[in-house]
Amino acid sequence: MGHPGDDILWKLPEMVKEAPKLITIPMVKKPYEACAKGKMPLCSFPPSVSRATKPFQIVHSDLKDMIKRSFNGYYYVFTILDDFISYTWSFNLKKKSDTIIHAQQFVAYAKNQHSALIGTWQFDGGTEFLNDMFKTMLHNNGILSETSVPYQHQQNGHAEHLNCTIMDKAQSMCFRACLTDTMWEFL
Numbered sequence: 031m032g033h034p035g036d037d038i039l040w041k042l043p044e045m046v047k048e049a050p051k052l053i054t055i056p057m058v059k060k061p062y063e064a065c066a067k068g069k070m071p072l073c074s075f076p077p078s079v080s081r082a083t084k085p086f087q088i089v090h091s092d093l094k095d096m097i098k099r100s101f102n103g104y105y106y107v108f109t110i111l112d113d114f115i116s117y118t119w120s121f122n123l124k125k126k127s128d129t130i131i132h133a134q135q136f137v138a139y140a141k142n143q144h145s146a147l148i149g150t151w152q153f154d155g156g157t158e159f160l161n162d163m164f165k166t167m168l169h170n171n172g173i174l175s176e177t178s179v180p181y182q183h184q185q186n187g188h189a190e191h192l193n194c195t196i197m198d199k200a201q202s203m204c205f206r207a208c209l210t211d212t213m214w215e216f217l
Contacts, residue, residue: 093123098212107122148173
């Protein structure tokens with residue numbers, strides 16, 4: 031019966047012809063342990079205490095799959111977040127394999143525009159990051175990598191939180207401007 035509530039059990043005899051007559055329903059209402067455990071969200075992870083002490087020392091990134099293809103044919107958003115200054119960059123991609131191109135451009139941008147070297151690049155275990163080309167790019171630029179455990183999005187929390195923020199704002203702007211959800215690339 032899917033663990034019905036007490037109000038359902040009270041009505042059972044009048045709603046079902048051959049319902050058991052001897053169902054006892056406790057008068058004191060208390061949550062059932064199994065029910066409470068089944069509805070509990072995952073425990074939140076404590077915030078990270080290790081923070082960067084200068085720009086580009088630690089960057090977090092993720093690749094967000096979009097629900098719909100954009101007006102110009104983009105399917106993904108590649109986001110990068112600087113841990114120290116919390117500045118973000120985003121790149122619209124048509125293919126996951128384009129991630130490496132934008133990652134290389136970002137490394138060059140940090141060097142040429144900010145005279146900075148990226149120290150550590152944190153990302154999840156997606157194939158766009160765990161491939162020979164991306165690993166070689168990190169190695170050639172002296173960048174350390176930190177990869178989160180598969181299916182533990184909390185470990186890539188900065189990038190995941192950034193994606194949620196971007197999606198919430200983009201969706202709100204689309205609703206407010208009466209735009210279709212394929213116009214996300216313009217926001």
